[in-house]
Amino acid sequence: MKKFRFPLKSVAIVREARELRLREAFSVALQAVAVAEDMLDQVRRRKTELEHVLVAERRRSFRPAEQIAFLQAHQRVVEEESNAVSDLQKAVAVRETRRAEWLESRRDLRLIEKLEQTARQEHRRDEEREAQRTLDDRPHGPNGRGLTAAA
Numbered sequence: 621m622k623k624f625r626f627p628l629k630s631v632a633i634v635r636e637a638r639e640l641r642l643r644e645a646f647s648v649a650l651q652a653v654a655v656a657e658d659m660l661d662q663v664r665r666r667k668t669e670l671e672h673v674l675v676a677e678r679r680r681s682f683r684p685a686e687q688i689a690f691l692q693a694h695q696r697v698v699e700e701e702s703n704a705v706s707d708l709q710k711a712v713a714v715r716e717t718r719r720a721e722w723l724e725s726r727r728d729l730r731l732i733e734k735l736e737q738t739a740r741q742e743h744r745r746d747e748e749r750e751a752q753r754t755l756d757d758r759p760h761g762p763n764g765r766g767l768t769a770a771a
Contacts, residue, residue: 621750624743626736635729642722649715656708663704667697 626632674690677683 621747622743624740626739628732628735632729632732632736635725635732639722639725639729642718642725646715646718646722649711649718653708653711653715656704656711660701660704660708663697663701667694667701670694670697 670690670693674687674694677686677690
């Protein structure tokens with residue numbers, strides 16, 4: 621019986637390594653999106669808290685210096701929110717790029733795996749045919765005539 625040899629084994633190894641590397645890159649991109657979403661949530665919470673404080677202080681006595689400080693702080697938080705939204709959009713774009721690259725590498729790997737599976741089936745079929753030929757070529761009985769049951 622001949623040992624199975626897949627001629628594209630080196631290609632399969634390279635594609636497996638590429639698929640693994642791109643899957644890990646996609647995982648990192650997923651984590652980056654989660655971090656960007658958390659940062660945006662934190663900034664929006666700070667902005668909401670600051671707006672509540674600003675409204676509460678306006679109900680009390682009006683102090684121009686405090687109002688200017690609150691408005692400047694609010695402006696900084698709005699800029700941070702804008703930056704956080706931008707960062708999130710960039711992270712989502714990177715995530716989608718990594719996803720597409722990973723899915724493409726996965727398709728390439730599946731193709732090689734399917735080729736190997738087909739080659740293995742063909743090898744098995746050839747081995748079975750060879751075994752059957754060997755059985756068919758054997759003499760059938762002590763005199764070369766068929767086997768008979770002894771009574």
